Amino acid sequence: MMNRFANGARRARFAGWLVFGVLAGTTAQAHASDLLASAKSAGVLRVANTQSSPPWSLLDNSNQPAGYDVEMAREVAKRIGVAEVVFVADSFKNFVEGLKSGKYDLVMNDLTPTPERGKQVDFGVPYGVEDFRIFVRADNANIKGQPDLKGKRVGVTTGSSNESWARAHLKDSDIRTYDNGGLVFSDLGTGRIDAVIISHFGGMKYANVNHLPVKEVGDPLIYQLSAPALAKNQPALLAAVNKAIDEMMADGTIDRLAKKWVGPNYDMVGTIAKAKEQKE
Template sequence: MLAACSTSSGGAAGGDLLAQVRQNGVMRVALTQANPPWNFVDSKAQPIGYDVDVARELAERLGVREVQFIPSSYQNFIEGVRADRFDIVISGQTITEERARQVDFSRPYQVNGISLFVQRDDSGITGVRDLSGKAVAVSAGTTQEAYVRERIPDAEPKIYQNATLGLTDVARGNADAMLVSRFQGAYLASASNLPVKPAGELLNREVNGMSFRKDAGQFKAAVDQAITDMINDGTMSAISKKWLGGLDMAVELNQPTP
């Protein structure tokens, strides 16, 4: 499996994407490569994490020999799909109506809970109500960025390329708080020994899907079936328990969405 910065096209837009990736023998997968434990790079600069293992399993079930991982960002995922720079995004994109007008989404393959993180010794911020006039870190292009701008207009959003940078600035006192996945924030704080903690209850439960172009033909049905099979046969459980501290994503995915 290859980590690659190349964005060369694997086939013109239009037609059946499933047939194209099978013929090419390569599925081009976009992810941030900067959001552990979902997706990041190891000491050899190779992509690893929950999304990476899911992507490789998906490709095998679709009959595609190779995965080409392409680093990108939330701001560029939709544009990249529509411009055929990659075939699919597997990077924890929340399914929203606005995004679904521009690209297609798979059935959910991941759910996430968003939490507020503050410095470990901060007792003044216990929830969103305390963020008025505060500098709130968010990763660029995420639903958390939109949440701050739309729901906390008196706060100052501070935009970062990934959650590690944002949480580090919270730890240093350069931002008052950060909105981020509860699990990801806890993982990063532990891995980097950052003096931060979650504050208050989960703000929401986000349902994430894989995105790809709207004219993908049979690709969506095949991806949805592969995800369903991975949930039912225990593969999704095994992958999530490996990367998410024992969390069983299959159980989460089988819960009704509020």
Template sequence: MKTTLHYLTTALIVGCTFSQAAHAFESLDEIRDNGVIRIANTQSSPPWSYLNEQNQADGYDVAMAKEVAKRLDVPKVEFVADTFQNFVQGLKTDKYDLVMNDLTPTDERKKQVDFASPYGVEEFYIFIRDDNDDIHSIDGMAGHSVGVTSGTSNEAWARKHMTGSDIKTYSNGGLVFNDLAVGRVDAVLSSLFGGNKHRDADDLPIHAVGEPLTYQLSAPAMAKGNDSLRDAVSQAIDGMIADGTVEAYANRYIGSDYHMLKGIAAAKAEIAAGK
């Protein structure tokens, strides 16, 4: 009898464990019932997410996240500060419901989490010091060091396409530009906007060279299998693209010369062409 009871207890525990593992997220209905959606961002990567003068989360991704929550009929957003390195694992362990912070839906990430419709895009370039006469494009990067933010799609792209370079990773996306300015790295792989922003804010002697290396989309990420949330977020973003909300937020937080929708279309075309 004790043996039978032991097996039954073990079976129940194992069954509960598998059940929890199979549903390690909050569905859209559960999020609505709770009245709050947990959305992760770095809060240290302007203009996408940062802390404003009131020490509140702000930026393009933050504004988009708030509007998505509104269109999902969820009254409260709880922003969770985390890093690119932790975003995927944070979703898998139900630390938050969404990630909205310039996160690219790479093939590797898509194996582990799901993505909704893209709402952002960036062009990526090589940045060098102003006194560097050796590097004019990615073709001149062999044997040189390049800085990237760890855990980002920049790092993945660099490791795939810049195999002849010494890739140095940084957890702080701003520090990498300071190291470039003082010569600790020879180049930095960054979005054009991000690199120019750090250059102008800190008066750094750096600039972009060559043509855009790639376009990278950003999209909301959620736990694998959370179809109700994914579909609702996609519907919200598609509506925001159609009614001009995406372009309006891009103009507000990034600049009127930043054509978000045109860039998203170009990135999708690049993906379709298999580049």
């Protein structure tokens, strides 16, 4: 009798655990699919950027977020039905974990889709593209291209695709990481490092704004697309963001914002198309 009672109790507990597990899984799935609905309900879309990677994201003279990615994020929010964007300052190395932990809804900051990142987060359609170059001090006559980086101290931004590329292709260089692009250029200017690998646009912006004695050398090292990143299992948010970017690509918004922030002669839409063709 006691055994039958004990067995019945165990079966009841197991059934309870099973129901609880199903409900918990259902709740988790519902929660996972709620980011777009939550953003619309709250009227706020949380978007991460570094605020220190011009021309993509920076702080303007009023200490407010500005740049190509910033304006793109605001336009995306408007088109998906969210009134306000709250920008969360973070570094490249934290973006993936920040999305996974729910710290923000999107990352829009010149973030390149890579197979490694794609295992942990999802990417929308590309809305930006750039080439990465070598920057050295203006008085450096020894480094003229990639082969000359052997044995040299090379600065990169922590967690960025230029760090990944440098570690994969510059095995004989001393790779040094920085959380802030401004700091890496400061060290280049003072001679603490020999070279920096960064995008053409970002490098020229730092050089011009900070009046640093640096120059760009060699051919482009790598050609990279950028796209919005978001947590896995967010089909509604992903679809809405992709639709907004496709519309902006077609109606001239991307072209207008690129000319404003990247350069008046820069063909962002055409260059994205060429980069996608090359990758394929």
